[in-house]
Structures are given as structure tokens and as C-alpha cells.
Amino acid sequence: MPADPYAESGEFIDVLSQDAWRALGAPISDALRQAAPGQGPIVDIGAGTGLGTLLVADTVPDAEVIAVEPSPILRAVLLSRLAANDGLRRRVTVQAIDVDGMRLPPRLGGVLAINMIGHLTPAQRRRFWADLRPRLEPAAPLIVNLQPPTEPTVIPESPFTSVPIGRRTYQGSGGARPAGDDMVTWTMRYRILDEDGAVDSEFVAEYPWHVLSPQDLLDELTAAGYAATARELDVVVALPRT
Numbered sequence: 001m002p003a004d005p006y007a008e009s010g011e012f013i014d015v016l017s018q019d020a021w022r023a024l025g026a027p028i029s030d031a032l033r034q035a036a037p038g039q040g041p042i043v044d045i046g047a048g049t050g051l052g053t054l055l056v057a058d059t060v061p062d063a064e065v066i067a068v069e070p071s072p073i074l075r076a077v078l079l080s081r082l083a084a085n086d087g088l089r090r091r092v093t094v095q096a097i098d099v100d101g102m103r104l105p106p107r108l109g110g111v112l113a114i115n116m117i118g119h120l121t122p123a124q125r126r127r128f129w130a131d132l133r134p135r136l137e138p139a140a141p142l143i144v145n146l147q148p149p150t151e152p153t154v155i156p157e158s159p160f161t162s163v164p165i166g167r168r169t170y171q172g173s174g175g176a177r178p179a180g181d182d183m184v185t186w187t188m189r190y191r192i193l194d195e196d197g198a199v200d201s202e203f204v205a206e207y208p209w210h211v212l213s214p215q216d217l218l219d220e221l222t223a224a225g226y227a228a229t230a231r232e233l234d235v236v237v238a239l240p241r242t
């Protein structure tokens with residue numbers, strides 16, 4: 001597997017993702033109501049610290065869940081969540097691998113790929129759609145979202161979120177710059193502020209990110225044999241086309 005882009009920032013990811021998941025919760029749980037847990041497990045790919053995995057388990061209480069997560073530090077948070085809850089321990093299996101190495105059963109009840117698609121190259125993405133489609137037949141959803149930008153462009157650095165924990169505040173800000181025909185580099189700044197607002201520690205991490213527009217994603221999914229629709233917050237739900 002390639003080097004873990006979250007090796008350094010992993011400490012911050014769960015804390016700084018909570019706001020985003022509060023917004024994503026409604027459209028994703030809405031889409032998850034189309035899941036087919038009787039057909040097979042629901043897979044959360046690039047599960048990170050498990051915020052989506054938890055939503056799957058809550059929204060589809062009978063489902064077996066597979067969480068695929070290559071980053072050791074994010075996986076540690078995910079496993080800690082699962083270990084603390086008997087119900088989740090029984091239902092969720094973690095695969096410590098990336099999309100190219102995951103081992104999935106022939107039939108699935110649904111797939112979640114949230115806040116992760118930009119990590120895949122266009123070729124990886126197309127292999128991913130093709131691999132999942134027969135597993136989702138006849139009618140289980142692939143739920144995927146896009147994050148900005150939708151084309152290679154400059155995004156000036158701006159604050160994302162700020163979360164007080166005890167006497168410290170955890171802050172994430174970021175900006176992007178073009179890095180090729182369909183790529184940007186996100187530069188994320190992570191800060192811990194003390195109670196007077198002074199910077200206690202700070203570091204910067206760069207993430208290469210493949211970009212595509214919502215229409216390009218819909219076209220790609222259509223070409224791969226799905227009927228796909230875009231919903232709130234660029235959450236796309238794709239069902240295998242019959």
C-alpha cells in the first residue's frame with residue numbers, strides 16, 4: 001500500500017470531521033434506507049475513524065458491515081469505537097487494506113464511499129465502479145460524495161472548523177492549488193490553540209486529490225452501468241441499471 005497520507009494528521013481527523021458528518025448524516029441515512037441488508041453486508045470503503053460506519057449500523061440495524069480502512073492511525077480510532085460497543089463488535093468487520101486489496105463477498109447490501117473518492121486515480125475509480133456493480137445487483141445502492149473543488153482551481157486557505165476540547169481548541173484550515181489536468185493538492189493546516197488563543201502547535205499536511213464535477217461523476221457511473229442521481233450536498237446514489 002502507498003504511504004499513509006494521514007500518518008501525521010490522524011490525531012485531528014475524527015475531531016475535525018464531526019461537523020461535516022452532522023450535515024452529511026441526513027442525506028446519507030436517507031440513501032441508506034434503500035440498502036438491501038438481506039442481500040449481503042454493507043461496506044464502508046475508506047471508513048476512516050468510523051463516523052460513517054456508525055451511521056450505517058444505526059440506520060440499518062440488521063446489517064452486517066465491512067469497514068475497509070488502510071490508515072493505521074484512523075483504523076485505531078475506528079477499532080476503538082467498535083471495541084467499546086458490543087453490538088458493533090458483533091456486526092462490523094474491519095479490513096486493514098485499500099480498495100485495490102479489499103476482499104468482498106459476491107453480493108453486497110450497499111456501499112458507502114464518503115469523503116474518499118478523490119484519493120483514487122481515474123483508472124482506480126473506474127475499476128472500483130466495475131468491481132462493485134455485479135455485487136450490488138439487483139438493487140443495492142452505491143453512495144458516494146464529492147468534495148470541492150470540482151475542477152483544478154485555486155482555493156485560498158480558509159478555516160474549516162474549530163473544536164474546543166478542554167482548555168485546547170483544535171482547528172483545521174486549508175486551501176488547494178491545481179496539480180495537473182484532474183488534480184489539486186490540498187494543503188491543510190492543523191493547529192492546537194491554548195486557552196488564550198495562542199498557537200500551541202501547528203503543522204501542515206499536503207494531500208493529492210483527484211477532482212471531478214458532479215456531472216462527470218454521474219456520466220462515469222452511467223457508463224459503468226448504474227442509474228445515478230445527485231442529492232443534497234453532492235451525495236450521489238447509484239443503483240445497478242437493469
Ligand SMILES: C[S@@+](CC[C@H](N)C(=O)[O-])C[C@H]1O[C@@H](n2cnc3c(N)ncnc32)[C@H](O)[C@@H]1O
Nearest residue numbers: 046047048051070071074098099114115116119
Ligand atoms: C477524508 S478521509 C474520510 C474518512 C471517512 N469516510 C469519513 O468520511 O469520515 C479519507 C479516507 O480514505 C481512505 N483512503 C485513502 N486512500 C484509499 C484507498 N486507496 N482505498 C481505500 N481507502 C482509502 C483514508 O485512509 C481515509 O480514511
